[in-house]
Amino acid sequence: MQTLSVEQSVEMIPDGASLMIGGFMAVGTPERVIDEIVRQGKRELTVIANDTAMPGKGIGKLVGAKLLRKALVSHIGLNPETQRQMMAGDLEVELVPQGTLVERIRAGGYGLGGILTPTGIGTTVEDGKQRIDVDGTSYLLELPLRADFALVQAFLADYLGNLSYALTARNFNPVMAMAGKTVIASADNIVPIGVISPDHVVTPAPLVDYLVANA
Amino acid sequence: MEPQTIIARRIARELRSGMLVNLGIGIPTLVASHLPEGINVFFQSENGLIGTGSIPDEGMAHPTLTDAAGRAVTALPGACTFDSAMSFGLIRGGHVDITVLGGLQVDQTGQLANWTIPKKMVPGMGGAMDLVSGAKRVIVAMQHTAKGAPKIMKKCSLPLTSSRRIDLVVTELAVIAFPEGRATLVETGPGISAGQVTAATEAELVVPSNVPEMAL
Numbered sequence A: 001m002q003t004l005s006v007e008q009s010v011e012m013i014p015d016g017a018s019l020m021i022g023g024f025m026a027v028g029t030p031e032r033v034i035d036e037i038v039r040q041g042k043r044e045l046t047v048i049a050n051d052t053a054m055p056g057k058g059i060g061k062l063v064g065a066k067l068l069r070k071a072l073v074s075h076i077g078l079n080p081e082t083q084r085q086m087m088a089g090d091l092e093v094e095l096v097p098q099g100t101l102v103e104r105i106r107a108g109g110y111g112l113g114g115i116l117t118p119t120g121i122g123t124t125v126e127d128g129k130q131r132i133d134v135d136g137t138s139y140l141l142e143l144p145l146r147a148d149f150a151l152v153q154a155f156l157a158d159y160l161g162n163l164s165y166a167l168t169a170r171n172f173n174p175v176m177a178m179a180g181k182t183v184i185a186s187a188d189n190i191v192p193i194g195v196i197s198p199d200h201v202v203t204p205a206p207l208v209d210y211l212v213a214n215a
Numbered sequence B: 001m002e003p004q005t006i007i008a009r010r011i012a013r014e015l016r017s018g019m020l021v022n023l024g025i026g027i028p029t030l031v032a033s034h035l036p037e038g039i040n041v042f043f044q045s046e047n048g049l050i051g052t053g054s055i056p057d058e059g060m061a062h063p064t065l066t067d068a069a070g071r072a073v074t075a076l077p078g079a080c081t082f083d084s085a086m087s088f089g090l091i092r093g094g095h096v097d098i099t100v101l102g103g104l105q106v107d108q109t110g111q112l113a114n115w116t117i118p119k120k121m122v123p124g125m126g127g128a129m130d131l132v133s134g135a136k137r138v139i140v141a142m143q144h145t146a147k148g149a150p151k152i153m154k155k156c157s158l159p160l161t162s163s164r165r166i167d168l169v170v171t172e173l174a175v176i177a178f179p180e181g182r183a184t185l186v187e188t189g190p191g192i193s194a195g196q197v198t199a200a201t202e203a204e205l206v207v208p209s210n211v212p213e214m215a216l
Helices: A006-011 A031-040 A059-064 A080-087 A098-110 A173-179 B003-012 B027-034 B084-092 B128-134 B194-199
Strands: A002-004 A018-021 A045-048 A068-073 A092-095 A115-117 A131-134 A137-142 A147-158 A180-191 A210-212 B020-023 B042-045 B049-052 B075-081 B098-102 B105-107 B137-141 B168-170 B174-177 B184-188
Touching: A002 A006, A006 A031, A006 A210, A018 A173, A031 A059, A031 A147, A031 A180, A045 A059, A059 A068, A059 A080, A080 A092, A098 A115, A098 A137, A098 A173, A098 B084, A098 B128, A147 A173, A173 A180, B003 B027, B003 B137, B003 B168, B020 B027, B027 B098, B027 B137, B042 B084, B084 B128, B098 B128, B184 B194
Parallel strands: A002 A210, A018 A045, A018 A147, A045 A068, A068 A092, A147 A180, A180 A210, B020 B042, B020 B098, B098 B137, B137 B168
Antiparallel strands: A115 A137, A131 A137, B042 B049, B049 B075, B168 B174, B174 B184
């Protein structure tokens, strides 16, 4: 694990990179990293996340700055700008049921070849997918997702990179920390080793490649 | 009584102490405010919370304590938080006793369309497809008609949310269940006759000889 400034952490991200970004309606999103992506003007990004938040918050800032080529998300309903860019053909949006999205990310991070879910059977989500019957119940085969980078936000990080999360800011963060080839974490508080009790570590330090220093 | 209040109060009577309940956005959210005396349930927010409480007082919002719409909420004593994989494991795995969702259309077999109006409203399905596919019991809360047009139809014209049938739809005019995949009038709204319900319904509705009025 290496500690970096927010500027250095974003300099590692090339144009065209795929990013998993934690957060649910911008709660639990690494806001400082997002701001720096906008400042450095990274382009043609693919974002895998729960949602595109709202204009001016979290991933909404990346949408507003037109930095995305594709968004793979479960919900864009509270961001009219995402919908406008999608309708205009400027932004490709793939909508995925939320439970399927998190399981596809988990499959990517946990070394699975996919997951079988009943969600989406008999709906437009089934189009082009393989249906597999197990013990008389039909499931869709949903394929794993990985990304070049996972950008996660923790409540506590220690100097080794162990992470714990706060309340509903946990959401997709721990699962994405398993599925990003490079994991960049930022934290509300950086604390000495040992402050986070082993039972309270949610993301183990070896998963975290870079910890963004606090300002 | 406002239509929304009738619907929320009637659905609240379906809840039993100890149940794990997920409420959607809109009319379903109102159900929490109409729980009968002495009924205590666990409310889940799919962003990772069981024990969701009311809206905090002015100035008391916590930035990382929110519901699935991103609004500040409180957590009740005994609340717990978890990641999105567990949240949807609870939903898809049949651990949620009741989900209450809004509806755009329900067909006469109990199939629901509630996530998109193609080319007009494309918000994404969020957790709706998982909730309908996985919750033990699915209750739809919606007004009976939209600008006079029936929402309980022979066949949904909008894309379905799931092939799984819902259990109950509650409107200001009626409670309708789907035994053996047939829409059946179970109760009528306050001061509403069975004839008024069928007149406002496109679906073929089974109407038993004695249909009680909703107790609220």
